[in-house]
Amino acid sequence: MKKLFFLIFVFIWYSSSSQNICSFTSLEERIESCITSYTPYSDNIVATGVIDNILAKIHLNNKYFITKTCRGINNAIALKYDNLNYIILDFEWMESMKYGKNDWFHLLVIGHEIGHHILNHTEKTERTLEAKRQKELDADEFAGFVLGVYGAPSKEINLILNKFPNSNQANSTHPDKNQRELAIKKGYESASRNEVSSLIKQLTKDVAFNLSSYPYLINIARKKFNEFLDSKNQISRNEAIVKYQEIIRFFDNPQFAYELGALFLSNGQIENYHSSLELAYQKSKDEKYILELIGSIISIADEKRYEKLEKYNYVLNSVNSNKYYETNCLQGIIKYYLYLARKDIRTKGINFKYVQKVEQFASNYLAILKNESTNQENLNSTAELHNALGLCGLLKEDYTSAFEYFQEARDDFKNAKQYDKQLEDVYKYYSLNYFAVQYNIALAAVRLREWESGIMALLDYDMALQKLNSDQLGYLLQIDKNIDSKTYYLKGRCHHGLGNFASAIQFFNEAIMYEKNNYIIYYYRGISYLGLNKNELACKDFKYACENNINDACYRYNTECK
Numbered sequence: 350m351k352k353l354f355f356l357i358f359v360f361i362w363y364s365s366s367s368q369n370i371c372s373f374t375s376l377e378e379r380i381e382s383c384i385t386s387y388t389p390y391s392d393n394i395v396a397t398g399v400i401d402n403i404l405a406k407i408h409l410n411n412k413y414f415i416t417k418t419c420r421g422i423n424n425a426i427a428l429k430y431d432n433l434n435y436i437i438l439d440f441e442w443m444e445s446m447k448y449g450k451n452d453w454f455h456l457l458v459i460g461h462e463i464g465h466h467i468l469n470h471t472e473k474t475e476r477t478l479e480a481k482r483q484k485e486l487d488a489d490e491f492a493g494f495v496l497g498v499y500g501a502p503s504k505e506i507n508l509i510l511n512k513f514p515n516s517n518q519a520n521s522t523h524p525d526k527n528q529r530e531l532a533i534k535k536g537y538e539s540a541s542r543n544e545v546s547s548l549i550k551q552l553t554k555d556v557a558f559n560l561s562s563y564p565y566l567i568n569i570a571r572k573k574f575n576e577f578l579d580s581k582n583q584i585s586r587n588e589a590i591v592k593y594q595e596i597i598r599f600f601d602n603p604q605f606a607y608e609l610g611a612l613f614l615s616n617g618q619i620e621n622y623h624s625s626l627e628l629a630y631q632k633s634k635d636e637k638y639i640l641e642l643i644g645s646i647i648s649i650a651d652e653k654r655y656e657k658l659e660k661y662n663y664v665l666n667s668v669n670s671n672k673y674y675e676t677n678c679l680q681g682i683i684k685y686y687l688y689l690a691r692k693d694i695r696t697k698g699i700n701f702k703y704v705q706k707v708e709q710f711a712s713n714y715l716a717i718l719k720n721e722s723t724n725q726e727n728l729n730s731t732a733e734l735h736n737a738l739g740l741c742g743l744l745k746e747d748y749t750s751a752f753e754y755f756q757e758a759r760d761d762f763k764n765a766k767q768y769d770k771q772l773e774d775v776y777k778y779y780s781l782n783y784f785a786v787q788y789n790i791a792l793a794a795v796r797l798r799e800w801e802s803g804i805m806a807l808l809d810y811d812m813a814l815q816k817l818n819s820d821q822l823g824y825l826l827q828i829d830k831n832i833d834s835k836t837y838y839l840k841g842r843c844h845h846g847l848g849n850f851a852s853a854i855q856f857f858n859e860a861i862m863y864e865k866n867n868y869i870i871y872y873y874r875g876i877s878y879l880g881l882n883k884n885e886l887a888c889k890d891f892k893y894a895c896e897n898n899i900n901d902a903c904y905r906y907n908t909e910c911k
Contacts, residue, residue: 465488637677674714
């Protein structure tokens with residue numbers, strides 16, 4: 350019989366050394382039989398795949414182990430046999446020992462046996478119980494680390510040894526349950542401090558963990574994703590999301606995290622979309638994922654925007670205007686610079702250094718696109734750049750140029766929509782951009798005192814809004830909660846400019862319901878009240894706006910109301 354040297358996961362009790370030797374011999378014979386005899390190939394393939402995956406996660410290749418599944422050994426064993434490293438697994442025993450429906454216990458067992466090999470525990474026999482137990486604790490800590498890498502929920506860690514007995518006999522080679530739980534938690538907490546593990550845990554916290562589905566996840570996930578794209582069936586989308594959540598536990602390819610993010614975005618789950626982009630970046634360090642993230646958090650006024658902008662500003666500072674960027678990345682770059690331009694507008698005014706950066710970046714990129722073929726991607730990029738130049742025009746008070754750029758952007762988006770209907774069907778991409786551009790056209794018209802042009806732009810805005818069904822509007826409101834209310838102020842300005850004071854007051858009243866802290870609205874409502882000779886109401890609005898630092902309101906109050 351060839352020499353075997355092995356370490357086992359489970360607790361074994363012996364009442365005397367002679368029985369220990371006897372039991373050891375019996376187990377040794379069963380293990381050798383397991384190594385040399387037939388076992389179902391499918392079990393071995395799944396087990397080998399899981400071990401390969403664990404090693405890939407910790408950046409090792411599977412040149413260390415041969416994996417074999419055996420029934421009836423009631424254990425999991427790391428051993429050296431004929432100078433080869435083996436991991437022997439009894440899946441039926443593992444299934445019987447797990448707590449609940451998930452396979453976290455299976456992962457713990459496999460991680461434990463891998464730990465024995467990586468920590469060189471199979472290279473020599475320890476003589477003292479203390480040394481043997483320390484090896485088991487070290488392997489447990491490694492197994493806990495593996496659980497953390499895969500994003501196991503904290504509640505699973507607390508229950509993972511639930512079916513184990515509370516203590517061992519004095520001569521057991523394995524530590525007691527409490528010590529093992531502490532070692533597992535120590536390894537788990539170590540992994541959880543890693544940002545990738547933390548994001549995986551966050552994104553998969555409510556998703557089942559099943560090792561047997563691991564080989565088929567990618568095919569199933571992409572099949573369901575395509576079914577959703579073809580049919581817009583929400584059941585297919587939800588099934589795809591779950592499969593992608595499982596995928597990101599096993600596979601480090603950032604594309605899977607990005608595809609999961611796209612599914613979350615299509616479902617209006619913006620926070621998960623952002624976390625998926627962060628995970629894709631952490632797995633790849635590709636700046637484009639962060640550029641898309643920044644564009645999104647600025648657009649929707651994410652509550653954590655300042656924290657994330659501070660966290661990733663080093664990525665944005667490395668942007669190169671001569672480099673090719675997809676449309677979503679362009680949005681992020683432009684929005685970030687415009688955000689910096691307006692960041693301290695109330696205390697320091699506009700920072701024109703960043704306005705110039707946007708203009709330079711947009712102009713350089715437009716020059717590149719002019720030499721490219723006309724397609725959906727380039728038209729979308731051109732539209733974004735024209736819109737950016739229009740926003741720069743507003744900040745520079747060059748309202749004529751702004752008005753013209755916004756009209757060009759609107760036409761570009763209309764043309765691009767013909768190339769790709771799916772972007773609109775799934776993400777309402779063109780609706781979002783159409784509303785943004787129409788709003789900007791109306792804003793530029795107000796600055797130019799072109800009241801009729803402003804009203805026409807806002808009428809087009811309202812007509813497009815009315816064409817949306819409840820699901821479409823619901824989705825857009827998750828992206829921009831004010832999309833159906835943000836135009837009231839501009840409507841008030843336009844009607845006031847045309848002398849329709851009663852209509853203007855009505856629109857200002859609506860605007861205040863949604864923006865009660867936008868004190869400029871009170872000022873313009875006050876002017877409209879003056880137009881109807883309602884001086885008392887006008888003075889009340891001027892006084893309130895003046896108390897909130899609207900200087901023009903203070904002038905009006907002092908000249909009209911005293």
